[in-house]
Structure formats: structure tokens, C-alpha cells
Amino acid sequence: MRIYFDHNATTPLDQSVVEVITTVLTEDFGNASSVHHFGQRAKARLDEARSGVAELIGAEPSEIVCTSGGTEADNFALRGVAEALEPTGRRHLIASAIEHEAVLVTLKALARRGWRTTLLPVGQSGIVDPAALAGALADDTALVSVMHANNELGTIQPVADLARLAHARGALFHTDAVQSVAKVPVDVGALGVDLLSLSAHKFNGPKGAGALWIKRGTRITAILTGGKHERTRRAGTENVPAIAGMGAAARLAAGKLKREGERLAALRDRLERGVLERVPGTAVNGALEPRVPNTTNISFEGIEAESLLIALDLEGVAVSTGSACSSGTLEPSHVLRAMGFPAHRTQNSIRISLGQGNTDE
Numbered sequence: 361m362r363i364y365f366d367h368n369a370t371t372p373l374d375q376s377v378v379e380v381i382t383t384v385l386t387e388d389f390g391n392a393s394s395v396h397h398f399g400q401r402a403k404a405r406l407d408e409a410r411s412g413v414a415e416l417i418g419a420e421p422s423e424i425v426c427t428s429g430g431t432e433a434d435n436f437a438l439r440g441v442a443e444a445l446e447p448t449g450r451r452h453l454i455a456s457a458i459e460h461e462a463v464l465v466t467l468k469a470l471a472r473r474g475w476r477t478t479l480l481p482v483g484q485s486g487i488v489d490p491a492a493l494a495g496a497l498a499d500d501t502a503l504v505s506v507m508h509a510n511n512e513l514g515t516i517q518p519v520a521d522l523a524r525l526a527h528a529r530g531a532l533f534h535t536d537a538v539q540s541v542a543k544v545p546v547d548v549g550a551l552g553v554d555l556l557s558l559s560a561h562k563f564n565g566p567k568g569a570g571a572l573w574i575k576r577g578t579r580i581t582a583i584l585t586g587g588k589h590e591r592t593r594r595a596g597t598e599n600v601p602a603i604a605g606m607g608a609a610a611r612l613a614a615g616k617l618k619r620e621g622e623r624l625a626a627l628r629d630r631l632e633r634g635v636l637e638r639v640p641g642t643a644v645n646g647a648l649e650p651r652v653p654n655t656t657n658i659s660f661e662g663i664e665a666e667s668l669l670i671a672l673d674l675e676g677v678a679v680s681t682g683s684a685c686s687s688g689t690l691e692p693s694h695v696l697r698a699m700g701f702p703a704h705r706t707q708n709s710i711r712i713s714l715g716q717g718n719t720d721e
């Protein structure tokens with residue numbers, strides 16, 4: 361028996377999503393820009409998917425730009441806003457220290473091109489303090505990017521409060537919601553953000569499909585240029601099967617969001633309690649609330665996380681040490697490091713992330 365506890369890395373496709381993708385691959389193969397029947401069928405698939413994604417986050421379909429995933433959406437948000445606002449003299453960017461590499465490495469690239477950047481610290485709660493953002497904002501801040509839920513801890517950031525602070529200083533606000541969309545209710549209006557990234561393979565959709573939601577009127581420059589796809593915001597013939605799969609997965613998630621959230625929270629809490637009670641020297645990393653319902657991150661005193669991961673894998677249980685990008689190396693998690701944990705704790709922690717296929721058994 362194999363148990364998959366790594367849903368924050370990626371999720372299996374739902375069977376109904378496989379069927380949509382297969383149908384589109386085989387029957388609706390047209391280019392969505394073509395005027396003829398085949399093109400129009402592909403375009404209808406795109407429209408349907410776009411509205412499915414929009415509904416899941418309380419947005420307008422016209423504000424959804426389909427991308428190749430979360431990484432591209434994050435790159436588009438940061439690079440696109442930076443380029444659009446450059447002429448205004450706003451040359452400062454802010455992000456939290458616990459962002460995904462898609463944001464952190466992009467920020468570093470922009471820093472090399474002359475942008476001033478600030479990383480907001482987090483304490484051992486794994487939650488950004490709005491006071492830290494208030495202190496970091498400057499008159500020339502162009503964009504603040506703080507993720508909605510952290511991929512390693514599951515902690516949910518006070519995005520609405522942070523966005524209000526950014527707007528009060530005239531800065532735009534982006535949130536990487538790759539780990540919160542389809543796990544907790546996400547409403548772009550309630551969050552009050554300008555840009556939001558999501559990725560289909562985190563919610564039983566296909567890899568290589570995601571979206572950047574761009575609030576109407578937000579100043580942003582396309583980073584992929586060419587044809588007039590996606591209202592000239594992202595050139596390139598659309599990956600219609602994957603996008604249709606994302607739309608189907610979004611509708612599926614919307615239909616069971618509350619029920620599945622409660623189910624996963626109960627499973628996660630039972631698992632967490634069971635480990636803490638039975639294994640001496642264990643502790644949960646980060647605040648217990650607010651957190652997405654499927655994630656826990658636990659440190660095991662005196663055990664190297666990589667060894668534990670391999671031992672669990674031999675027993676048929678798949679977990680991870682922090683983000684997938686750093687597994688395979690012994691790099692301590694940048695998230696746990698930013699939280700101020702000592703080296704041994706950053707190297708003895710594993711992430712367990714539950715999903716659709718997990719049961720009480």
C-alpha cells in the first residue's frame with residue numbers, strides 16, 4: 361500500500377479532469393484563434409475554463425490570463441508590473457522572506473537590474489506582521505508580493521490587511537495563491553489585491569496550466585509577446601487541453617470546497633495529534649491557525665529529515681522536506697530559516713500535505 365502525503369508538491373488528476381483533457385486532445389484540437397468551426401470549438405473550451413477559474417476566485421473571466429503555471433504567473437506579476445511602473449519612478453519591490461522561489465528568484469533578477477528590494481521577516485508563527493510591511497513601504501514602492509498560503513507550513517497570511525497598507529502608499533499588491541486556491545475560499549474582492557497567481561496541478565488539474573488574475577485597469581506589461589492571445593497579455597497558442605482541465609478542476613473544487621476542507625482538516629489534525637502524542641521531541645512548525653486544512657510541518661528532534669523521508673518512503677508513505685525544489689539537496693528550508701529556527705530544526709522537519717485520495721484509514 362502506498363500513501364501519498366505530498367499534495368502541496370502536486371496532486372493526482374481527478375478522473376473527470378482526465379476525461380475532459382482526453383476529449384479536448386482528441387476532438388477539440390483546433391487553434392482557439394482560428395475563425396472556422398474547429399477553432400471556435402477550441403475557443404469555447406477556453407471560455408468555459410476561464411469562467412470556471414474566475415468563479416472559483418470571485419473574478420470576471422476577462423481578468424483571467426492563462427499561463428503555463430504558477431511560476432509563470434508569479435514572473436508575469438512581478439516582471440510585468442515592474443516594467444509597466446518603471447517610467448513612474450517607482451523602483452522599489454517588497455516580498456516576504458517565505459515566498460516561493462518563483463517570487464524570490466524573480467525579485468533577485470529584478471534587483472540585478474537596479475530595483476531596490478525588501479524582504480519582510482516572519483517570526484516563528486510563519487505569518488507576516490502587517491507592522492513589518494508598514495515599516496518597509498516607501499513612496500517609491502511599486503509592488504508588494506505576499507503569498508496567501510505558505511507551501512511549506514500552510515500558514516495563511518493576512519493578505520487583506522497587507523493589501524490595504526500597500527494601497528495606502530500607492531503600491532500594487534500581488535498574492536501567490538497557488539497553495540490556497542481550492543483549499544480555502546479565495547475571493548479576490550475580499551482579499552483586495554490587484555493580482556493573484558494560481559496553478560492547476562495543485563488542485564487535481566494538470567501540470568503546465570495556471571493563471572494570473574489581473575484586476576481590470578491594473579498597469580502591467582506582457583512578458584510573453586507575439587500574437588494577440590489572452591487579450592494581448594500573454595502571447596502564444598493556448599494549451600487548450602490543459603486549460604480545459606484546469607477549468608474542470610476549478611469547478612470540481614468549487615463544488616466541494618467546504619466539505620473537503622472540513623474533511624481534510626479533521627484528517628490533518630488527527631494525524632498531527634497522533635504524531636505529537638506518540639513521538640517524543642516533535643513539534644509543529646508555524647502557527648496552527650490560520651492554516652490551509654491539508655498541511656502540517658513537523659520537526660523531529662535528533663532525526664535528519666532526509667533520512668526520515670527515505671525511511672517513510674520505504675514504508676510506502678510519501679512526504680517531503682519543505683519545497684519540492686530543494687528536495688534532492690540538503691539545503692535547509694529557506695522558510696524555516698527565515699522563521700529564525702536553529703540549523704538542526706530547519707534540517708529535521710518534514711511537510712505532510714493531504715488531499716483527495718487520503719482517507720481516515
Ligand SMILES: Cc1ncc(COP(=O)(O)O)c(C=O)c1O
Nearest residue numbers: 429430431460462511536538559
Ligand atoms: C506557493 C507556490 N507558488 C508557486 C509555485 C509554482 O507553481 P508551478 O509548479 O505551477 O510553476 C508553487 C509550486 O510548488 C507554489 O507552491
